[in-house]
Amino acid sequence: MAYQFDFAFIPDYAGMFAHGLAYTVGLTVAGGAIGIGIGIGGAISRLWNLRPFGNLYRYYVELFRNTPFLVQLFLIFFGLPSLGIKLVEWQAAILAMVLNLGAYSTEIIRAGLQATPPGQIEAAESLALTRWQTFLYVMLRPALRKVWPALSSQVVITMLGSSVCSQISAEELTFVANFIQSRNFRAFETYFFTTAMYFGLALLIRQAMRLIGRHLIVRRPLS
Amino acid sequence: MPLVSTNRLHKFYGKNHVLRGIKLDVEEGEVVTIVGRSGSGKSTLLRTLNGLESIDDGVIEVDGARLDVDHADGDTLRALRQKIGMVFQQFNLFPHLSVGQNVMLAPQVVKKMTNAEREGIARDMLSRVGLAEKFDAFPDQLSGGQQQRVAIARALAMSPKVLLCDEITSALDPELVNEVLNVVRRLAAEGMTLIMVTHEMRFAREVSDKLVFMHEGRIHETGHPQEMFARPATPEFANFIGSLN
Ligand SMILES: Nc1ncnc2c1ncn2[C@@H]1O[C@H](COP(=O)(O)OP(=O)(O)OP(=O)(O)O)[C@@H](O)[C@H]1O
Ligand SMILES: [Mg+2]
DSSP: OOOOOOOTTGGGGHHHHHHHHHHHHHHHHHHHHHHHHHHHHHHHHHHHTOTTHHHHHHHHHHHHHSSOHHHHHHIIIIIGGGGTOOOOHHHHHHHHHHHHHHHHHHHHHHHHHHTSOHHHHHHHHHTTOOHHHIIIIIIHHHHHHHHHHHHHHHHHHHHHHGGGGGGGTOOSHHHHHHHHHHHHOOHHHHHHHHHHHHHHHHHHHHHHHHHHHHHHHSOOOOO | OOSEEEEEEEEEETTEEEEEEEEEEEOTTOEEEEEEOTTSSHHHHHHHHTTSSOOSEEEEEETTEEEETTBOOHHHHHHHHTTEEEEOTTOOOOTTSOHHHHHHHHHHHTTOOOHHHHHHHHHHHHHHTTOGGGTTOOGGGSOHHHHHHHHHHHHHTTOOSEEEEESTTTTSOHHHHHHHHHHHHHHHHTTOEEEEEOSOHHHHHHHOSEEEEEETTEEEEEEOHHHHHHSOSSHHHHHHHHHHO
């Protein structure tokens, strides 16, 4: 006899799924916003070799881009308490997401800043703008615009990677799925539904990033 | 006292000695045109005047702002740059900002003008270059000639004492050259101090009070344009004129 699909249990767990989904969205929004912020700071520090940030960022970026996310998460959640820094699950999860995305977006945004035509920087300098004003008003927006698709993909990748946070019992979507599956042993249906939720969420994030990007691109008055 | 004066100006690119002791004085209201063969150091000279290129020896003074080898920090450079506007061959407008925003940016962030002040100035400057109606357009919606006129308005909005123009018509289609030259002609007539590099010899002869012929990093010959063209004093300048036709 073939396997009998039965999705009927899903409404019973709607609340739990919603909780997991919200948790994942929360991790992604916090990780995305702060991570990109860190990336902007990192990108300009690296580009101008600001002391001491330029070098610190270099080691940080290399470290986080060349190690597994799960190990980074464990180091933060299980390792840091040995140094007296105790974080609860959601704090550790957000910190890991932020640091991971921050490292990748540093490199992505740096590439965008590097692509600024030198003539535009010279024009800004000749108008007596300071370096920071040139960065803020002349370089940043076109740079972000240029790398926005790459940055959006990285946010989606990080969102998908957040499923790993189930390993420290952060109650995100995968954690919830694992829990439900252990209750009803409906592995296929549970993970199929979870897959669909991740897929939908990924599409939603891409769309949201597109809208935010359009806002960056949109031609609007200064500040 | 001259408005702009340089003395013993030297510049090296590595071992390449590009400026070899430039002494140049420009009076207020004077229009000076620099000519010379490719590689003679014309652009380098203009770019050192507002600190886009560092110098290896010498002094630059513009209306009381002074720069020399030992005093070239950010504040010194910005003080100098507030006295000098520059227009580039490639326009270099900021593509993400509207025409009005391009012109208002420096008055806003450098001079900290209020909204109304900077908009007033931007509209004035744009009408001076004949582009008042393009305030809300974006650079990519303009012709090359219009973009260059916006770039001139952008420089003028900082009320510079002197305007530097480095081959500002060289990137334009021939039919767009005149609209830009007309703006420069009008600025000259209004008494703006101008230092320009151009290959438009006819124009140079017409508007310049002083012609500077650069050769191998030096000011090789200088004087009134009509006289210089009529009676070149050096074989190099004679040669240069000869090569124009
Ligand atoms: N950024 C740079 N790095 C190294 N060498 C440079 C640089 N800019 C200019 N040079 C060199 O300096 C010399 C003078 O160049 P400059 O651009 O001032 O000449 P120019 O008179 O403006 O020539 P053109 O008529 O072709 O514009 C040339 O030999 C050039 O190769
Ligand atoms: Mg040149």
